[in-house]
Amino acid sequence: MTTAAPLKPQKRVIASQVEPRIVDRRRTVELVARRKRHRIQIASGLVILLVAAVVGLALSPLFAVQKVTILGRNGIEEAALVSGSGISMGDHLVAVDLAAARDALMDMPWVASAHVERKWPHTVVFNITEQKPAALLQSADSLVLVSSTGRILQSEPEAAPGQLLLKLDGAILLARNESTGPSSLPADQGLVGKTVSSDVSQAVGVLERMPDSLRSEVAGARLSKAGALSLELTDGTQVLFGPPEDISAKLLAVESVLNQVVRECMKTLDVREPTRAAVSRGPGCVGISPSSSSTKKTSQSGSQSGSQSGSQSGSQTGSQSGSQTGSQSGSQTGSSEGSSSGRN
Numbered sequence: 001m002t003t004a005a006p007l008k009p010q011k012r013v014i015a016s017q018v019e020p021r022i023v024d025r026r027r028t029v030e031l032v033a034r035r036k037r038h039r040i041q042i043a044s045g046l047v048i049l050l051v052a053a054v055v056g057l058a059l060s061p062l063f064a065v066q067k068v069t070i071l072g073r074n075g076i077e078e079a080a081l082v083s084g085s086g087i088s089m090g091d092h093l094v095a096v097d098l099a100a101a102r103d104a105l106m107d108m109p110w111v112a113s114a115h116v117e118r119k120w121p122h123t124v125v126f127n128i129t130e131q132k133p134a135a136l137l138q139s140a141d142s143l144v145l146v147s148s149t150g151r152i153l154q155s156e157p158e159a160a161p162g163q164l165l166l167k168l169d170g171a172i173l174l175a176r177n178e179s180t181g182p183s184s185l186p187a188d189q190g191l192v193g194k195t196v197s198s199d200v201s202q203a204v205g206v207l208e209r210m211p212d213s214l215r216s217e218v219a220g221a222r223l224s225k226a227g228a229l230s231l232e233l234t235d236g237t238q239v240l241f242g243p244p245e246d247i248s249a250k251l252l253a254v255e256s257v258l259n260q261v262v263r264e265c266m267k268t269l270d271v272r273e274p275t276r277a278a279v280s281r282g283p284g285c286v287g288i289s290p291s292s293s294s295t296k297k298t299s300q301s302g303s304q305s306g307s308q309s310g311s312q313s314g315s316q317t318g319s320q321s322g323s324q325t326g327s328q329s330g331s332q333t334g335s336s337e338g339s340s341s342g343r344n
Helices: 020-058 078-085 098-106 198-209 247-260 290-343
Strands: 067-071 111-119 123-130 133-138 143-147 152-155 165-168 218-223 229-233 238-242 266-270 278-281
Touching: 067 078, 078 098, 078 123, 098 111, 098 123, 133 198, 165 198, 198 218, 198 247, 238 247, 247 266
Parallel strands: 067 123, 133 165, 165 218, 238 266
Antiparallel strands: 111 123, 133 143, 143 152, 218 229, 229 238, 266 278
16 A cells, blocks of 8 residues: 655745845836826826816806897797797706707797707707798688698688688598598687698699789689589689699690780680690670680771771872872963963
């Protein structure tokens, strides 16, 4: 049986036995590490102090909202825009939510576009574009003003003079997602800010694209439940426009016919087929076709030219005959007087 050899006792290293160079190197490394940690702690403290100073300065009254500048405003009240944006005087400028303020402005019926920005040290700038009114819409129990983009701007108690009124048949929904159930608001007040239905939007587009020369002659318009549009002119003529399609061709046909025909007693102008526009007139009225108009002008010019040529030819004939008669009578008188004196 064998026995394990006894372990030799390890010698303990005494510091005095370590070479001085190793000791110095170790001390140098520890000193550099301590200095590095110290520098990091100082830098971190300075950063924290700087951030705290910046935040404190930004949240101080020196950078509070003291002014709101509004660009592009025409009809909307400044106070309504400021209150509608959700920004209050005294709010910290750095904490103002620009995106939320813009969305709040865009929810206002009369605002078509909006941009919000900070202007240091204490100003917020709104740059807005207002909606452009296009027509007054009248449905069964609502009278509202609508913009060219199809947004319902406000309710109206009655149509003002000069406003273009578009009447809708009762079966047409005025706005998208229009509720037919009971509401605590009046019918027209509940529609403000909404977008009109597609059929109504197309009809409003026709009115918006009218040239000023034609728009001034339109007293009103009507949209049937079948989607057919008709216009009433100031002289009572009904323009059958049909569906809001081929708008440019139909508007051109309306202008062309109105500029060519005699307008007396015109009853209807049908441009549902713009290349075959047709005119009808009331009973007992004289011609309204372009030929009658041109014939009338031709007859007037013919009578004028006839009278002028007749007077000119008459005066020329009279002068010629007068001169001929005078010369003949003068020669006859002179010859007779000469012969009689010769006899004497």
